[in-house]
Amino acid sequence: MGFLTVRDEDPQSLPGRRDVLTRALGLAAGLGGVAAIGAAAGPAAASPAKASSPAGTASVRANQTNWRFCTKCYGMFFRGYPTDGACPAGSGHDAAGYDFNLPYNVPETSTAQRNWRFCTKCYGMFYYGYPDNGRCPAGNAHAMQGYDFVLPHDIPETAGTQRNWRFCPKCYGLYYYGYPTNGRCPAGNAHGMAGYDFVLPHL
Incomplete structure (x- = not known):
């Protein structure tokens, strides 16, 4: 696409x-x-x-497309710009798989968590709910901008969703936990796993 x-x-x-x-x-x-x-x-x-x-x-749309899986770091990143941000595995991210269509600016519920944000430096999705902003592959902490994404979690997977997206407590990024290894974390080595099992909608 x-x-x-x-x-x-x-x-x-x-x-x-x-x-x-x-x-x-x-x-x-x-x-x-x-x-x-x-x-x-x-x-x-x-x-x-x-x-x-x-x-x-105020927005017309309640979802944003062009969120993709990176085959190098396993993170979720936004592919809506001419370049693909900064990947902890080097250079820009490499997209593969589904085009995720993520909800934003909607109410938080017991099965949907808000405070997921776009980083202007690496183009990744990270959790903005702590006093610091984790670790960015472009250096220092992530920089927040844009919509407040509200991501569904711990619900049944369907034909239009994918589970196994997890929070990394080292970099605060969102990454795919469905492989034997856990990709590459900007804080060093592989991502760590904690928290909810996010089940994300895709096209």
Whole structure:
């Protein structure tokens, strides 16, 4: 699959399909028709989606694609830029397998954990729930930006999800725990494993 060269939030500055349809129908039906359509469609269709920063809470989408498995470090990284970040095994990450479609800015539950964030330095997914930000392969701690991802855990795996994604207590990254070895950790040697068994949706 190809990868995007822009962040997912950029399209939010454009009207959604429903907004375009609502406007077209309103123009055809006149002022009274606009009021009727607005009442039927509800507040979400009343105006175009507003542009927001990556960390904004207002968003059109509740999921982001282009999250991939790296065959070198076994970590989860974002493949939506022309380069592939920094891998602890050297150079950029190498993508393989599923295109993960991860939920963000939704409520945390007993089977979904928030505070998973994108690192602007390595492009990896890391846990942002501690006073420090773990270890980044690009040097020092991870740097947080963008959406607050809320990852499902400890639920049954289905045809559209994959389990065995785990938290590494050494680097705070998210990595795949389904092989005999545990990849490469930026804090040295292989990743460690702790916490929930994350079950992640993919396309």
